[in-house]
Amino acid sequence: AGILNFCANNYLGLSSHPEVIRAAVEALEKFGAGLSSVRFICGTQSIHKDLEEKIAHFHQREDAILYASCFDANAGIFEALLTPEDAVLSDELNHASIIDGIRLCKANKYRYKHMDMQDLEAKLQDAQKHRLRLVATDGAFSMDGDIAPLREICQLAQKYDALVFIDECHATGFLGPNGRGTDELLGVMDKVTIINSTLGKALGGAAGGYTTGPKPLIDLLRQRSRPYLFSNSLPPAVVGCASKALDLLMESNAIAQSMAAKTQRFRSKMTAAGFTISGKDHPICPVMLGDARLAAVMAEDMLNRGIYVIGFSYPVVPKGKARIRVQISAVHSDEDIDHCVEVFTEVGRKHGALP
Ligand code: PLP
Numbered sequence: 001a002g003i004l005n006f007c008a009n010n011y012l013g014l015s016s017h018p019e020v021i022r023a024a025v026e027a028l029e030k031f032g033a034g035l036s037s038v039r040f041i042c043g044t045q046s047i048h049k050d051l052e053e054k055i056a057h058f059h060q061r062e063d064a065i066l067y068a069s070c071f072d073a074n075a076g077i078f079e080a081l082l083t084p085e086d087a088v089l090s091d092e093l094n095h096a097s098i099i100d101g102i103r104l105c106k107a108n109k110y111r112y113k114h115m116d117m118q119d120l121e122a123k124l125q126d127a128q129k130h131r132l133r134l135v136a137t138d139g140a141f142s143m144d145g146d147i148a149p150l151r152e153i154c155q156l157a158q159k160y161d162a163l164v165f166i167d168e169c170h171a172t173g174f175l176g177p178n179g180r181g182t183d184e185l186l187g188v189m190d191k192v193t194i195i196n197s198t199l200g201k202a203l204g205g206a207a208g209g210y211t212t213g214p215k216p217l218i219d220l221l222r223q224r225s226r227p228y229l230f231s232n233s234l235p236p237a238v239v240g241c242a243s244k245a246l247d248l249l250m251e252s253n254a255i256a257q258s259m260a261a262k263t264q265r266f267r268s269k270m271t272a273a274g275f276t277i278s279g280k281d282h283p284i285c286p287v288m289l290g291d292a293r294l295a296a297v298m299a300e301d302m303l304n305r306g307i308y309v310i311g312f313s314y315p316v317v318p319k320g321k322a323r324i325r326v327q328i329s330a331v332h333s334d335e336d337i338d339h340c341v342e343v344f345t346e347v348g349r350k351h352g353a354l355p
Pocket residue numbers: 068069070071072074095097138142167169170197198199200207208209
């Protein structure tokens with residue numbers, strides 16, 4: 001019998017969409033398996049330029065630059081942009097790739113408490129002595145499914161003359177009325193300066209990442225960003241997938257809306273069954289269990305019953321906050337969602353997570 005996957009970042013189900021697969025095959029046949037080169041030598045084809053333009057258009061930004069992954073985009077941006085005279089202010093729960101990217105740069109580093117605007121303001125005040133300030137945050141945090149308070153962050157950034165950077169890996173394609181991301185959802189598209197995101201999750205799920213923002217910044221990254229300069233160009237099939245995924249999203253928001261409705265269905269049914277689900281309105285639905293062993297045995301038992309989910313415990317999440325992270329996709333049917341809730345309820349009762 002088939003197993004239902006509830007732990008992929010395939011939020012919109014586009015990695016198995018027939019048009020996305022066909023676009024990859026066509027790009028492979030027309031443009032070859034790969035470029036055997038970095039972008040600036042002989043690794044740029046028309047499809048790379050077209051995809052960069054499409055990404056910028058999708059996010060309503062001036063320009064975009066592709067990377068082999070969003071990990072690379074995050075590794076490459078801070079060092080290229082910031083000098084020892086500058087400051088970067090980072091949410092303590094930012095993704096590992098942001099943390100590593102910041103480690104590589106020589107700017108002054110401030111770490112503010114998770115989504116704590118008072119702490120951010122205090123750190124911004126302290127950072128006034130530096131030449132330039134950059135606030136860096138995940139748009140949506142992948143462990144808790146919570147969304148950064150971007151309106152407040154942008155207000156503080158304006159007050160203290162800072163730039164705002166967001167990592168939209170868990171938002172691009174589905175958050176906001178047209179799936180543009182957290183900045184669209186919270187009405188601050190014109191206030192966020194830099195967006196990094198991935199092509200390896202909602203946008204077809206193959207691989208690749210990018211930075212989009214003001215043209216002078218993208219020009220600077222093309223000159224200075226090490227993962228861009230010194231790593232191979234994205235393979236045509238991967239470019240084809242992402243390009244088609246963006247076309248589908250720009251034609252209609254029906255897929256994103258279907259995923260949002262299923263997320264709502266899962267969250268409300270699980271809450272009614274007695275579970276605590278962290279975050280709000282996000283397809284990352286962490287089922288909070290507390291105990292690490294309970295999360296592990298429940299996940300194993302769920303798999304035995306045909307539901308593929310993973311338990312997360314320390315050090316991936318704080319001690320005592322173990323959970324099973326469920327991720328909803330547009331390709332789940334209502335019946336799949338209901339079945340998942342039934343299995344959770346059965347397994348939860350068996351292991352004492354529910355009365
Ligand atoms: N940023 C966040 C918030 C992520 O969740 C991930 C992937 O797990 C990345 C960056 C890295 O993305 P990629 O897989 O494209 O390297």
